[in-house]
Amino acid sequence: MGEKRSARSLNEHLALPPPPSPGVAVAINGKKKSKYVTFWALEKLIPQGFSDFKLIHVRPPITYIVTPMGKAISISEARAEVVSDYRREADSKTNEMLLPYKNMFERRKVRVEILVLESHDPVAAIAEEIAGTGVTKLVIGISVPGFFTKKIDMASLIATAVPRFCTVYVVSKGRLASVRPSDSESSGRITFERMERDSSTSSSPDSSSPRAHSRNNHEIANMDGGAVIPANYSFVSHQASNMSDGHPSVHSTTDNNQKLRAELKHVQDMYATTQTETAEAFQKVIVRAFEPHRPCNFNVMLHFLFLFGFWLQLTELNKRRYEESEKLMKLREKEEEAKDSASKEKQRYEETMKEVKKVKELMMKEALRRREVEIKAERHAKEKDKLHASLISPGIQYQYYSWEEIEVATSNFSEELKIGVGSYGTVYKCNLHHTIGAVKVLHAGETQLSKQFDQELEILSKIRHPHLVLLLGACPERGCLVYEYMDNGSLDDRLMQVNNTPPIPWFNRFKIALEVASALVFLHKTKPRPIIHRDLKPGNILLDHNFVSKLGDVGLSTMVNQDDNSSKLTVLKKTNPVGTLCYIDPEYQRTGIISPKSDVYSLGIVILQLITAKPAIGITHKVEEAIGDDAEFMALLDMKAGPWPISETRELAALGLWCTELRRRDRPDLKDLIIPTLERLWKVVDKAQNLRGKTPSGPPSHFICPLLKGVMNEPCVAADGYTYDREAIQNWLRENDTSPVTNLELPDKNLLANYTLYSAIMEWKSNKQ
Known part of the structure; x- marks a missing residue:
């Protein structure tokens, strides 16, 4: 009766306020393991009737920004629009x-x-959110397990800070690792599955043993059927790390010492608790063994002696563990002191190196002044060489780049800037005179490649077309060609969704077919000699940021002679047909005779790939088999492109099959039949765009002036490395000595004209008209 009265008074003393409305919160840091936490919460808590969830993510406040030059500046020093x-x-x-x-x-x-x-x-942010919203269950992930790791475990800190009306579940790799029950669950009846099994066996002969009694009063079961967690277990600190990716929390040496002392205090508490529980259990065994009505026999005495010896061993073990933990804490404190000393030494070393760097910079400035005259002389010599080359070959016009400029623009041909590798060369992303481009470096050591280089340089430097890739310049002595940079890569990469790129909408695919056909017509009608591409395929069709397609890689193109008295082209015999398998004209492959109809065959394969997004091999057979049946035809289409208009798409597929006829004379004429058909089908695209809202086709981002927020008329580079419109930056510099973008002081107010970017802007404006 005394025990019952004391238990009742204890429950009355620990009476809790009524719990808040039920709800579940899941705290994630955004890393890969967060998906396990979310999945566990959905799997385990939805069957319990919870349908309202909160997903909590904490990130550090934005206090600084990083400029393109790699400098970090405070948001208070940057302009408002840049911060925004x-x-x-x-x-x-x-x-x-x-x-x-x-x-x-x-x-x-x-x-x-x-x-x-x-x-x-x-930790404080999550705890405050839980306290304010009244969430009754919180699911979090766990860090590195163990009692004595280097830092405090985030899960432990959160579980300690969260209000006691909320149950905290700690999940590791999709399984429940531990539970910090709420006050209501700790004082009430535990409803977990394993605890119910323990309670159900309380009437068995062993249910009144000290071990069973201790388990029923001090353990709760894992919801996944895993390890049993003591109810009085307070989360031991493991490792403190900021929940926001890439922004670790910085702790001072004082904070680390405080946390080490907290770990020691926790071990001491656990030691005392274990001692108390063991003594209570041992006392109950003695009372039970020597009750007046229970006969004392030899087996009971042996059992008592065994438990007594076990209790002595356990006591000694806990004492040793406590002593070892104290030693470990002292070692950790010494380690932190050593780290603090090393950090100060490192700081002094860095300050010394800064002074050395300043002296070196002064020496370099003096050397640069003496070198300036030499650089100007070399520049004048190069300009003279360019003028001489233009006088020798007046028909070929391109920007000359030195090999040193190409190396600097590609960071010495860094692997990180490599865009792709083809049969004839490697393509790198580059930055020449503050203009983004793509430089193709032909493989060295092959005579045939020099012919392809000369062929491509001659063609692209003489002709311009909105759907032919723009040649920005070249380095002839090293076989380098510099093109405009196409943001969306090749059509082949986008159709096959390389690197998980988003699919191209169906109406853009109609437009691409028309644009490629118009580029081919332009090449075939070039004067004085028509040009046949010979290597048309999705890999040689490039897309800009607005999905405008441009035909590139004309290194395998050939020029054919044309009779002035005839509108038909005189074909040329080629003993070794070139191109890419599956795209080569079968008749050209068989006879070696090339004609514009050879490009028509390749165009047909490209059209069929545009609507199916399937490899070229066997594609004509697949489309022929499916085009007569609506269900089979729809199954063949690339449905990632959106809802295709079935009638117009079937007509486009039929046009593609017509272009791939085996005999040249059976294929349609590019100018008289293919272009009109594609223009008529384009009206469907135009109508679809009007219904959806037209896709903006603005200028490239590097054409926009940071001050005007519009296309630059005369681009020039300022001392901060950014390109501005000349009139706009001059007006700014009359009243300011700082950068309009970084808000930092400019070393000088000199401006350098960006002629390459100016040419690209002029080309873009002429195409818009």
Whole structure:
């Protein structure tokens, strides 16, 4: 009776306020393991009747921005619009990171509220959010397991800070690792499956043993059927790391010492608790063994002696563990002191190196002044050589780049800037005179490649067309060609969705077919000699940021003679047909005779790939088999492009099959039949765009002046490395000595004309007209 009265008074003393409305919160840091946490919460808590979820993500506040030159500046020093753009980009990245988790909830058809908090202290932010919303269950992930790791475990800190009315579940690799129950669960009846099994066996002969009694009063079972967690276990600190990716929390030596002392205090508490529980259990065994009505026999005495010896061993073991933990804490404190000393030494070393660097910079400035005259002389010599070359070959016009300029623009041909590798050369992304481009370096050591280089340089330097890739310049002595940079890569990469690129919409594919056909007509009608491409394929069709297609890689093109008295081309015999398998004209392959109809065959294969996004091999047979049946034909289409108009798409497929006839004379004429058909089908695209809202076709981003927010008329480079419109930056510099973008002081107010970018802008403006 005494025990019952004391238990009742204890429960009355620990009476809790009524619990808040039920809800579940899932805290994630956005890393890969966060998906395990979310999946566990959905799998385990939805069957319990929970349908309202909150997804919490904490990121650090934005206090600085990074300039293109790699410098970090405070947001208080940057212009408001720059800070706004930087913050908008950060929000976009956060939303993109949270999208897969949102989709997980939507697939399970449960309501979810996504909360993005900004704080340098994720633990306090999560605890404050739980306290304010009344969430009753919180699911978090676990860091590195173990009692004595280097830093405090984020899961432990969160579980300690969260209000006691909320149950905290810690999940590791999709399984429940531990539970910190709420006050109501700790004082009430535990409803977990394993605890119910323990209670159900309480009437068995062993249910009254000290071991069973201790387990029923001090353990709760893992919801996944895993390890049993003591109810009085307070989360031991493991490792503290910022929940926001890429922004680790910085702790001082004082904070680390405080956390080490907290770990020691926790071990001491656990030691005392274990001692108390063991003594209580041992006392109950003695009382049970020597009750007046229970006969004392030899077996009971042996059992008592065994338990007594076990208790002595356990006591000694706990004592040793406590002593070892104290030693370990002292070693950790010494380690932190050593690290602090090393950090100060490193700081002094860095300050010394800065002074050395300043002296070197002064020496370099003096050397640069003496070298300036030499550089100017070399520049004048190069300009003279360019003028001489233009006088010798007045028909070929291109910007000359030296090999040294190409090396600098590609960071010495860095692997990170490599765009692709073909049969005839390697393509790198480059930055020449503050203009983004793509430089193709032909493989050295082959005579045939020099012919292809000369062929491509001659063709692209003489002709211009909106759907032919723009040649910016070349380095003839090293076999380098510099083109405009196409943001969306090749048509082949986009159709096959290399690197998980988004698919091309169906109406853009109609437009691409018309653009490629118009580029071929232009080549075939070139004067004085028509040009046949001979290597038309999706890999040689490039797309800019607005999905405008441009034909490139004309290194295998050939010029044919044309009779002035005839509108038909005189074909040439070629003993060795060139091109790419599956795209080569079968008749050209068999006879070696080339004609414009050879490009028509390749165009037909490209059209069939545009509507199916399938490899070229066997594609004509697949389309022929399916085109007569609506179901089979729809199954063959690339449905990732959106809802195709079935009638117009079938007509486009029929046009593609017509172009791939085996005999040249059976194929349609490019100018008289193919172009009119594609123009008529384009009206469907135009109508679809009007219904959806026309896609903006603005200028490339590097054409826009940061001050005018419009296309530059006369681009020039300022001392901060950014390109501006000359009139706009001159007006700015009359009243300011700082950069309009970085807000930092400019070393000088000199301006350098960007002729390459000026030519590209003029070309773009002429095409818009």
